[in-house]
Amino acid sequence: MNRIVLISLLSILTLEVVAQEKIVQTAGRDLLGEFAPGFAAINDSILFGEQVWNDPTLSLHDRSMVTISILLGKGLVDSSFRSHLELGKKHGITREEIAALLTQAAFYAGWPNAWAGFRVAREVWAEEVSGDDAKAAFQRGMIFPIGEPNTAYARYFVGNSYLARISSEQVSVANVTFEPRCRNNWHIHKAAKGGGQMLVGVAGRGWYQEEGKPAVEILPGTVIHIPANVKHWHGAAADSWFAHLAFDVPGEETSNVWLEPVTDEQYDKLE
Numbered sequence: 001m002n003r004i005v006l007i008s009l010l011s012i013l014t015l016e017v018v019a020q021e022k023i024v025q026t027a028g029r030d031l032l033g034e035f036a037p038g039f040a041a042i043n044d045s046i047l048f049g050e051q052v053w054n055d056p057t058l059s060l061h062d063r064s065m066v067t068i069s070i071l072l073g074k075g076l077v078d079s080s081f082r083s084h085l086e087l088g089k090k091h092g093i094t095r096e097e098i099a100a101l102l103t104q105a106a107f108y109a110g111w112p113n114a115w116a117g118f119r120v121a122r123e124v125w126a127e128e129v130s131g132d133d134a135k136a137a138f139q140r141g142m143i144f145p146i147g148e149p150n151t152a153y154a155r156y157f158v159g160n161s162y163l164a165r166i167s168s169e170q171v172s173v174a175n176v177t178f179e180p181r182c183r184n185n186w187h188i189h190k191a192a193k194g195g196g197q198m199l200v201g202v203a204g205r206g207w208y209q210e211e212g213k214p215a216v217e218i219l220p221g222t223v224i225h226i227p228a229n230v231k232h233w234h235g236a237a238a239d240s241w242f243a244h245l246a247f248d249v250p251g252e253e254t255s256n257v258w259l260e261p262v263t264d265e266q267y268d269k270l271e
Helices: 002-019 025-032 039-045 060-071 079-090 097-111 111-124 134-140 151-156 264-268
Strands: 161-167 173-178 189-190 197-204 206-210 216-217 223-226 230-236 241-249 255-257
Touching: 002 197, 060 079, 060 097, 060 111, 079 097, 079 173, 097 111, 097 161, 111 255, 151 161, 189 230, 206 223, 230 241
Parallel strands: none
Antiparallel strands: 161 173, 173 241, 189 255, 197 223, 197 241, 206 216, 206 230
16 A cells, blocks of 8 residues: 555656646747737747657757757847747756857857857856855856866966866867966977967956967957967966966877976066
């Protein structure tokens, strides 16, 4: 008897969970019910009904990922895009996942579309970060995750840096975050053919410098192309947190050679 009761209770709980996961849409009827009742019915009952959104073949999480990608690819970064980002967040899409999705989509949907998408996504996921310190405030203004302390490469940095792997598909992409005054040592991306690195500024203000050349300021949207076999360094400005995406360019016989630190005397001449 107890076994039957337990099975019945589990069945009820399962039905409740399924019911909670289903989407019930009334926007069509609310906004267009009198003007276009046929369209409203298709929108609410078919698109957001059993035939599409509530079809269990794909999870709501995955459907949101697909929908966001398609809207971005068509350049529809409008109120509907924001609505689907908010819906996707409710369906369990994390900050890390949306950052990886938009990064991947940038190569197919276009760089301007991706930047437009990131501006909206950053706002949707901003409230997820708690804390009042400078690091938390910086994270709220950036969709890419700051990640974990960059302990594996700490000996090659002056100051504290953080690393978040964004994608390993096609090309390796990581978000590197620097606290104010933090910079990496002079280094060289060695390669017999191809190779090098590309940096894209995503938040804050930073610097890039090649040996024998003036330093270049990096702001959000700045793209830095680093040839192979060129000595250089990059890092944050003295008064700002800074983050950039680092894209490793494929090549032959590639390796990184870490050299001497950028001294305070060298660094202070930039400001």
